[in-house]
Amino acid sequence: MLITRLRTALIALPLFLGALFYLPTWAWALFLMPWLLVGAWEWGALAQWTQATRVQYLLLVAALCIALWMLVIEPAPSFVAMTIFALAVLFWLTAVPLWLARGWRVRQPLALAAAGIVVLLPMWLAMVQLQHQPSVLLALMAILWISDTAAYFCGKRWGRCKLAPSISPGKTWEGVAGALAGVTLYYAIVSLNFPLAPAALNGLLGLAVFLAMTVLGVEGDLFESWIKRTAGMKDSGTILPGHGGILDRVDALTSTMPLAALILAWPV
Numbered sequence: 685m686l687i688t689r690l691r692t693a694l695i696a697l698p699l700f701l702g703a704l705f706y707l708p709t710w711a712w713a714l715f716l717m718p719w720l721l722v723g724a725w726e727w728g729a730l731a732q733w734t735q736a737t738r739v740q741y742l743l744l745v746a747a748l749c750i751a752l753w754m755l756v757i758e759p760a761p762s763f764v765a766m767t768i769f770a771l772a773v774l775f776w777l778t779a780v781p782l783w784l785a786r787g788w789r790v791r792q793p794l795a796l797a798a799a800g801i802v803v804l805l806p807m808w809l810a811m812v813q814l815q816h817q818p819s820v821l822l823a824l825m826a827i828l829w830i831s832d833t834a835a836y837f838c839g840k841r842w843g844r845c846k847l848a849p850s851i852s853p854g855k856t857w858e859g860v861a862g863a864l865a866g867v868t869l870y871y872a873i874v875s876l877n878f879p880l881a882p883a884a885l886n887g888l889l890g891l892a893v894f895l896a897m898t899v900l901g902v903e904g905d906l907f908e909s910w911i912k913r914t915a916g917m918k919d920s921g922t923i924l925p926g927h928g929g930i931l932d933r934v935d936a937l938t939s940t941m942p943l944a945a946l947i948l949a950w951p952v
Contacts, residue, residue, distance in 0.1 A: 701822075703715045704815060704818045704821065704822065705818045707815075709812065709815055709816065712812060712815045713749075713753055713808075713812045716811060716812065717746070717808070719930055719934075720745065720749065720804055720805075720807075720808045721742050721745060721746060722921070722923060722929070722930045723804050723920075723929075723930040723931050723934060724741055724742050724745040724800065724804060725738055725741075725742055725921075726920040726921045726929045726930060726931045727741070727796075727800040727803070727804065727920075727931065728741050728742070728800075729915070729917070729920070729921070730911050730912060730915045730917060730920060730931075731793070731796040731797075731800070731915070732915055733793065737793070741797060741800070744797075744801075745800075745801065745804065745805065748801065748805055749805070749808065752768075752805065752808075752809055753812075756768070756809070765809060765813060765945075766946065766949060768805075768806050768809060768942075769806055769809075769810060769942040769943075769945050769946040769949075770946060771802070771806075772802055772806035772807075772942035773942050773943050773946055775802050776900060776903060776904070776939045776942075776943075780903060780907050780939075781903070783907070783910070784848070784851065784903075784907065784910055787850065787910075789914045790914075803907075803938045804938065806938075806941070806942040807934065807937050807938045807942065809942075809945075810941035810942050810944060810945035811937070811941055813945050813949075814941070814944065814945055814948065817881070817882070817948075819880075820880055820881070820882060820885070820948070823874060823878075823880060823885075824940075824941075824944050825937070826870070827867055827870065827894055827897050827898060827901070827940075828897070828898075828901045828936040828937065828940065830863075830867055830870045831863040831864075831866060831867050831898045831901055831902075831936075832863070832901075832905075832936070833866070834859075834862045834863045834865065834866025834867070835855070835859035835860060835862050835863040835866075835902075836859065837862065838858055838859050838861065838862025838863070838865075838866075839854070839855065839856045839858055839859030839862065842856075842858040842862075843856030843858045843859055844856065844858060845857040845858065847859070847860060847902075847906075848906055851906050851909050851910045851913060852905070852906060852909040855905075855906070860899075860902060863898050863902065864895060864898055864899075867894050867895060867897075867898045868891065868894075868895070870894070871890065871891050871894045875890060875891075882948050884947050884948055884950070885948075893944075893947055896943065897940045897943065897944065900936075900939045900940045900943060901936035901939060901940050902936075903939050904935045904936045904937070904938050904939030904940065905935045905936055907935070907939070908920070908931055908932070908935035908938075909935075919932055920932050
């Protein structure tokens with residue numbers, strides 16, 4: 685499994701980095717859209733919709749992407765984009781913690797459809813918006829990769845206290861502590877050797893942003909795990925050998941990218 689995961693990463697990562705740094709914004713948006721639509725298709729599977737309903741949902745998400753592209757994607761985030769990011773952050777800070785704490789098993793199609801749109805579209809819009817500063821976007825995404833890796837190894841070595849056993853039995857508080865420690869070290873290296881241009885990513889505020897994204901990334905992971913658990917599925921899909929589905933790979937991005945876009949657009 686590890687070899688399969690590494691092979692997939694070695695193929696996907698160069699393609700992603702090439703697109704991130706060299707494609708114009710409109711082409712970057714198109715590059716991300718098929719993956720977003722696969723995520724929407726997988727969300728329909730987790731919601732246990734019929735194939736016809738999933739096709740309709742995929743078309744709705746595609747239409748919303750096109751509408752967002754025409755209305756709000758520009759170098760400086762518009763009021764509409766900022767509002768979308770703020771609503772997404774509010775969803776992750778209020779609705780999702782309550783959803784997880786109460787163990788809601790939502791079955792209403794409209795509620796699940798709305799949740800999927802809030803999970804997926806702001807992430808796509810944020811990643812398109814942040815591509816104007818590709819090195820910054822890459823540094824922010826690296827927070828989640830480092831966090832996930834540090835949590836895995838610290839949890840394996842020292843994990844005793846379960847974080848959310850009814851949702852994801854493998855996650856521990858020791859793993860979360862390891863993630864926070866790993867990201868703190870990462871921030872120290874970045875700030876001392878490769879300081880990022882946005883003022884919001886420097887000093888104590890920058891450290892706070894990095895740690896907040898770490899915590900929100902864990903929440904995004906837990907939320908997708910809960911949705912899979914209620915659907916009785918181990919992975920959201922099989923499109924990425926060794927990694928599962930698209931939702932399995934972007935779960936932390938869904939909860940963190942809107943916050944990053946909102947913070948970087950805010951004057952400091």
